[in-house]
Amino acid sequence: MLEKLFKLGENGTNVKTEVVAGMTTFLTMAYIIFVNPAILSSTGMDHGSVFVATCLAAAIGCFVMGLWANLPIAQAPGMGLNAFFTYSVVLGMGYTWQVALAAVFMSGCLFILLSLVKIRELIIDSIPLSLRTGISAGIGLFLAFIALKNAGIVVASPATFVTLGKITSLQAVLACVGFFITIGLVQRGVKGAVMIAILAVTGLGLIFGDVQWHGIVSAPPSIAPTFLQLDFSGLLNVGMISVVFAFLFVDLFDTAGTLVGVASKADLIDENGKIPRIGRALLADSTATSIGALLGTSNTTSYVESISGVAEGGRTGLTAVVVGVFFLLALFFSPLAGMIPAYATSGALFYVAILMLSGLVNVDWRDLTEAAPVVVTCLLMPLTFSIAEGISFGFISYAAIKIFSGKGREVSISVYVLAAIFIVKYIVG
Template sequence: MLEKLFKLSENGTSVKTEIVAGVTTFLTMAYIIFVNPAILADAGMDRGAVFVATCLAAAIGCFIMGIVANYPIAQAPGMGLNAFFTYSVVLGMGHTWQVALAAVFVSGLLFVLLSIFKIREWIINSIPVSLRTGISAGIGLFLAFIALKNAGIVIDNSATLVSLGSITSLPAVLASLGFFFTIALVHRGVKGAVMIAILSVTALGIAFGDVQWGGLMSAPPSIAPTFMQLDFSGLFEIGMISVVFAFLFVDLFDTAGTLVGVSQKAGLTDEKGNIPRLNKALLADSTATSVGALLGTSNTTSYIESVAGVAAGGRTGLTAVTVGVLFLLALFFSPLAGMIPAYATTGALFYVAILMLSGLVSVDWRDLTEAAPVAVTCLLMPLTGSIADGISLGFIAYAAIKLMSGKGRDVSTSVWVMSLIFVLKFVIG
């Protein structure tokens, strides 16, 4: 049955290899079951329910990707998108988390339509690479800022907006150790490095009496507080247009980049570099996003950590299915997830931020018409506290700078349209 479903022999792999690859991928991305509930809890959501939604959304996404698309690419609620959900849409713009979930659901449906009608290629190809890079790097800076605030390393200051906090406090010290430990383990190639670092910092928190031991395993908590709690009434505000587009764009670019990167690493592309069954893979991602919103979590997306499983020999959807099964098993470790303090996830957030910033190396800094919009996008996300505003201003800056520099022809129709929409959004309010 497995041979027929996943074409193991055709892809030069075996059941044992695929399972080992799945375990490897899971260990590298399992930190999300601790980090996602912590971030969405700041939006007022029930932490236990989000934990269950995270595991279920990840499992469903992995099963669809594995069985329908037959790719060794795992899925889970995405980093950056969860920060946007909490700190921009809910805390920054003042919307309820129920409205934010509705925006995630709609972005997933739009993603499904783009995949079905094959508009994805047109959108991705028409958005400048520099802007895509700026969006990713800007989210990385935003995550880093959130991580520092969670640990108390950066605090509010009425004169300078922010300043250095008490770096000798226990949370700041443990957060710093967690970050150093994360980087050291990743550098040494340790599987599950991020998760090991999170658990180690939590153990130190328990040892110093800052964290109370709550047990290791139990029956999963109720998902009722977040299940089907979407509120569509707030989506009719003009400001929510940019929110839905931001969810859509970030998920679209993140997924496209991950699919290309993992497929090339696994040797699954054709002679022209194209990805077979691309629409099926995109449908898996977009469907998982909408289902995840119904369960109670932010956008579900493809994880670049899947490369770890590919490096271990994963070549088919059985790898993704294995990851999905492990996420279901993780449901029984909710007491452990509930003990994780905010500062224990600081290292993970900072590490992800570094990965997202690495794309800046591809920007042509000698061409100011390309570099300036990237800088606008990157800097204004953390400085305005809004990923959506950073994306909006980045598009506007790109179009305006190109036009005034005599390079208006370099701007695609879609960028002009999006820039106009974002201008209207700011004008109308």
């Protein structure tokens, strides 16, 4: 049955290899079951409910990707998008988390529509590489800032916006230790390095009396506090246009980049340079996002950590299905997730930030018309505490700089349209 369903022999793999690959991928991305509830619960969402929604959305995304697209790519609520949901949309812009969930659901529906009518390639190809790089790097800086804030390493200052916090506090010290452990273990090639670091810092918090013991295993919490709690009334506000677009574009670019990276590593790209069943893969991603919003979590996306499973030999959707099974088993570890303090996840956030910033090496720094919009995008995301504002100014500055530099013809129509929409948003809003 498995051979017929996943074509194991045709892809040069077997059940044992796929199971090991799935376990490896899960270990490298399992940190999300601790980090996502910690971030989203800052909006007032129930921690236990978000934990369940995270596990279920990840499992559903993995099952759809594995069974429908037959690709070894795992899914879960995405880093960066959860931070945007919490710190920009809810805490920054003042929307309720119910409205934010509605925006996530709408972005997922738009993603599905783009996948069905095959416009996605046109959009991806029409957005300049420099802008895509700037958006990713800007989110990285945004995550790094949040990590430092959660650890108490940087604090608010009326005179200088931010300043150095009490670096000798227990929280700051343990956050730094967690970051050092993360980088050290990753560099040594240890599987599950990020999760190990989070648990290690939590353990130290227990030893020093800063964390209260709640146990490890129990029945899953109720999902009722977040299930189907979407509020679509807030979407009538013109300011939500950029929010929905931000959710959509970040998810779209992140997914496209991950699919290319993992498929290349797995040698799944055909002779025409195409990824097999990419349409199904994108539909799996967008469907998981919409379902995840209904459950009570931010955008679900494809994880680049899937490469770790591919490196272990994973070549089919059975790898993704195994990851999904482990996310279902993780439902019974909610007490452990509830003990994780915010500073324990700071190292993970900073590590992910480093990965997202690495793409800046691909920017042509000799061409200011390409480099300047990247810097604008990168800096405005953390400084405005909003991914949406960074994306907006990125598109506006890219179009304007190209026009004033006499290179207006290099800009695609879609970039001009988006820049105009963002300008109208600021004028009207």
